[in-house]
Amino acid sequence: MKLSQGVEWGAHCAVTLARVEPGLSLSRRTLAERYALPEAYLAKHLKAMVNAGLLHATTGPNGGFRLAKRPEDITMLDVVEAIEGPVPRFVCQEIRQRGTAGLAPEDCVARCGVDSAMEAAKEAWRESLRGVTVAALVARLPPAARGPVTP
Amino acid sequence: MKLSQGVEWGAHCAVTLARVEPGLSLSRRTLAERYALPEAYLAKHLKAMVNAGLLHATTGPNGGFRLAKRPEDITMLDVVEAIEGPVPRFVCQEIRQRGTAGLAPEDCVARCGVDSAMEAAKEAWRESLRGVTVAALVARLPPAARGPVTP
DNA sequence: GCACATCTACTCGGATAGAGAATGTCCGAGTCTCTGGGG
DNA sequence: CCCCAGAGACTCGGACATTCTCTATCCGAGTAGATGTGC
Numbered sequence: 397m398k399l400s401q402g403v404e405w406g407a408h409c410a411v412t413l414a415r416v417e418p419g420l421s422l423s424r425r426t427l428a429e430r431y432a433l434p435e436a437y438l439a440k441h442l443k444a445m446v447n448a449g450l451l452h453a454t455t456g457p458n459g460g461f462r463l464a465k466r467p468e469d470i471t472m473l474d475v476v477e478a479i480e481g482p483v484p485r486f487v488c489q490e491i492r493q494r495g496t497a498g499l500a501p502e503d504c505v506a507r508c509g510v511d512s513a514m515e516a517a518k519e520a521w522r523e524s525l526r527g528v529t530v531a532a533l534v535a536r537l538p539p540a541a542r543g544p545v546t547p
Numbered sequence: 548m549k550l551s552q553g554v555e556w557g558a559h560c561a562v563t564l565a566r567v568e569p570g571l572s573l574s575r576r577t578l579a580e581r582y583a584l585p586e587a588y589l590a591k592h593l594k595a596m597v598n599a600g601l602l603h604a605t606t607g608p609n610g611g612f613r614l615a616k617r618p619e620d621i622t623m624l625d626v627v628e629a630i631e632g633p634v635p636r637f638v639c640q641e642i643r644q645r646g647t648a649g650l651a652p653e654d655c656v657a658r659c660g661v662d663s664a665m666e667a668a669k670e671a672w673r674e675s676l677r678g679v680t681v682a683a684l685v686a687r688l689p690p691a692a693r694g695p696v697t698p
Numbered sequence: 699g700c701a702c703a704t705c706t707a708c709t710c711g712g713a714t715a716g717a718g719a720a721t722g723t724c725c726g727a728g729t730c731t732c733t734g735g736g737g
Numbered sequence: 738c739c740c741c742a743g744a745g746a747c748t749c750g751g752a753c754a755t756t757c758t759c760t761a762t763c764c765g766a767g768t769a770g771a772t773g774t775g776c
Binding site: 398400401402434436437440454455456457458459 | 720722724727730732
């Protein structure tokens with residue numbers, strides 16, 4: 397249940413990008429300096445968000461990153477899964493069927509109870525993250541930090 | 548959001564131990580063979596559950612592990628936190644206050660929205676795990692695997 | 699036959715290597731903009 | 738004054754080290770029970 401560091405960075409960057417005027421972009425250098433983060437490493441997470449279709453990247457002067465979708469259509473779950481990769485399903489190795497206590501396959505038609513419980517918990521977690529959009533996070537910023545961001 | 552391997556092992560072992568006659572114990576060797584797991588490594592997780600107060604260990608012949616509490620009083624959350632360690636709080640490093648976009652401390656009295664969202668999701672996850680007890684998992688076993696376990 | 703000291707075998711516990719992922723960093727490919735010259 | 742070619746600087750993208758956690762393993766400390774002996 398360890399959560400990678402970059403998730404926080406990605407989330408904050410998404411919130412910041414949501415405040416940029418349409419048509420403009422923020423370079424990864426600007427974003428990194430904005431939060432005093434290591435630029436080269438932040439780039440890796442931004443790229444992951446590009447691959448996931450959350451951000452759009454343009455090169456050259458005045459290039460950078462911008463949101464690829466509306467802030468209302470980007471959830472925290474999108475950000476987390478973009479950076480962490482698709483959440484690996486709880487790997488129930490079906491140890492029920494192994495070893496000296498191995499159950500017969502016909503006793504395993506119902507899913508392993510441990511697996512079910514972990515899966516349900518993970519789904520609750522995902523559902524909670526799915527309910528928070530980037531737009532909602534922008535709305536919750538303090539008034540002093542809600543204005544447009546310029547490159 | 549990676550979940551350590553040993554959680555599944557610990558959970559299955561707890562379910563098995565709940566089926567042992569009171570007063571008896573299962574050695575880690577027996578438990579390991581039961582699921583074809585590496586004994587030495589399983590020992591580490593069992594020890595963690597002992598330290599967490601879920602299991603009780605006795606040495607010598609006929610020794611081993613037994614539940615330290617009633618199966619109804621042990622939840623999946625207990626097992627997970629015993630093995631994974633106390634779930635590290637989402638480390639919001641308050642990057643809001645750093646870098647060129649650093650907010651003034653007076654604008655940060657309300658908790659960071661990203662942090663709040665992650666915290667709420669984690670709590671939903673914990674709440675889901677809290678609702679499943681070892682006793683409930685035993686009850687959901689197939690009938691053929693619900694009888695008492697002998698050392 | 700019974701009690702006791704010893705001895706064995708079995709148990710857990712902590713200290714010790716190896717693999718994989720996350721973290722952190724660097725340099726190269728591509729592109730937009732600006733500048734200078736020519737018509 | 739307008740257009741065009743070139744250079745320059747800025748951007749992202751992928752390949753390369755480093756650190757930390759998880760995985761896996763071994764050997765030693767301690768204890769309950771079995772055993773053999775003496776009374």
